Amino acid sequence: MQLNRPLGLALLLALPLINQAAVLPEDRADILIHAYEGGGVEVIGPSILIRKSLGNSLSASVNYYEDSITSASIDVEMISGASTYTENRKEHSFTVDYLHNSTIISLGYNDSKESDYTSKTTSFGISQEMFGAMTTVTISYAQGADVVMKNTKPDFKESVDRRIYRLGISQVMSANAIMGITWETITDQGYLNNPYRMVRYVDDSKKRGFDLQSEKYPSTRNSSTIAIRGIYYLPYRASLSAGYRYFTDSWGIDASNSELAYVHPLGDTEWTFDIKYRFYQQSAATFYSDLYPTADYQNHLARDKELSTFNSHTFGLGVSYEFLQQSWSILDRGSLNLSYDYIVFSYDDFHDATAGGGAGGEPLYEFSANVFRLFVSVWY
Template sequence: MAAIKNAAKVAGLVGGAIAASSVQAVDLPEDRAETMYHLYDGGGVIAQGPAVLVRKSMLDRVSLSGSWYVDAVSNASIDVVTTASKFKETRNQGEVGLDYVVRDSLIHVSGSKSVEPDYQASTLSFDLTQDVFGGMTTVVLGYSHADDKVGQHGTPGWVGTAHHWQYRLGLTQILTPRWTASANLESINDDGYLQSPYRLARVFGAYVHENDPTTRESKALKLSTTGDITPDGASNRRSIRLDYRYYWDTWGVRGHTLELGYNRNLAPGWLLESYVRYYRQNHALFYSDNAQQQTLYFTRNRELSTMHDFGPGATVSYTLRSVPGKYDVKLSGSYQFIDFHYADYTVGDTGKPYSFHASVFNTVLSATF
């Protein structure tokens, strides 16, 4: 309740600032058709599948979109094979969205539904985007609500439900003709069944079902800056990007993400987007690899342990065909390497800290028209 009141107060303040400022008309997203194939391979988990997106505007004020995403998962991760058998399942997610330009604002509403054999999730989102101060500043307000149903193979019905509320506030500022900066703040409240019916914790060396709190409040602040560093007279455009994100929650987790990106045109029609990312966090208050005392809450979820990951990534895009003012067809491929290290989550056989590598591939064929 307090979070809702605070979000309403922030929305009122920002709304007043918008009303008192000069504005500039915003544009609808481009008409687009897109198909993608994705693959994640790491730590005994393989997830892959296709995705499609179609977006079409009407009457110069409304844009409708629809997408479908498929994840075929083969899971033999360490936390699965330690206490159970590997499994395969498929997740399907559909989403529909509407963008509407009213006066000098862009309103976005979307809803999604995700279904897998033992989990269902539905989400409704609302975002408002407005340019102020002559278009030099962009303000974004957002809200999402999600409901989850959690099941377990072999158990009829649902073992639990969870509800999630997310509030977003973003600000982007043009600093100079070549530099922009942005700040984005989000707050999430979770309530209900927030654990896994399959995951086991270890207490005095014995495996027992984990017990997580039924509420969680988390916040994240992301600061970004992007600049055009193309030398005078150069034909190939170049830019750099620096992002920092700080995360904290009531479970005691604190996370830091740092990302540095570099983009440039390689040749006519070719674009390279590259980056390197580092993330680290401390463990949750009730996390333990092997608890030596009985407490109300306990977990051995490695995503709540002390860990860090690091890795580079790159995307190469090529314009297959472009007719200015009519259509643009592009093909892109991306790869990301991630090196995970867990400081206080150990491998059962050796007792050594767990680590693994993961690779993420994406290929996208898109057309704007």
């Protein structure tokens, strides 16, 4: 885990809980290479997905995902100087979808492992098409159990229990437009902080003007998120989508993000282009501080920049080339895809503690990230 928060849920929740009732997902295979570089962190790895139907009513998928992390992030630098650490995380997911009339029942299992963090999640979802297939309602539940360890302390072992409740409604608005709303509540209980991360407090006897102590989070966290989105087929063959999401939690964080995306197939050629913009902003957790006045200043202590006040802008581009428009052997079609996102993060109350200027007087931190996805997809 080190200083990179683990999240093993994104893939699992993406697969069985997609609100696509009454039609099983297409048989396809994807091989993706992902690369992230930003803020002194590099993450690279593969993701392989294979989905296959079994008869007319069942569809199963398996996914293998890996993160290879090399980090010399600002957190690591503040705590241990300019040292760099490496970490590896492997994740396996398995899903089954069962179709009966206008209903799809989905089951999923996800397992994520790294040297100091394991996570197992099971999920159940049911998706129902109604009102003449104009409306699709999806309800799902997932339950996770994590174990938090510490590489530098072999007898350290803590746990986290997680429950995820989701309700989604998708509505056909016209022959050209679809809208959707998703509501999700997550509850966590257990050891929620990072066993390595430190907070800082004023100590004039130190050369840097501050000293460090371990962070300490509350043992529970409840959050609610709602997202509304729409997609519109333009008068020519292209689509425009927009979405808004609002988040609030029991730690006092309020966040929202807006997205706009445009997809443009190039005439009758094999090429499709994507462009997107995303803006995200959040307020800080109530117990967060960049610099506490004294040691043990309050019960809960956090200096995780993900809990601070900040915003980010994402500019994304994608290109896709269909290399099998005519069926070949068992393959119906295939595509080669490249996506690039440029993200700029700007923090309002998180200072660069590695820079000069005295404790609390350092410049505010900001960084940019480059995110690549290169993948091949085949349908069969």
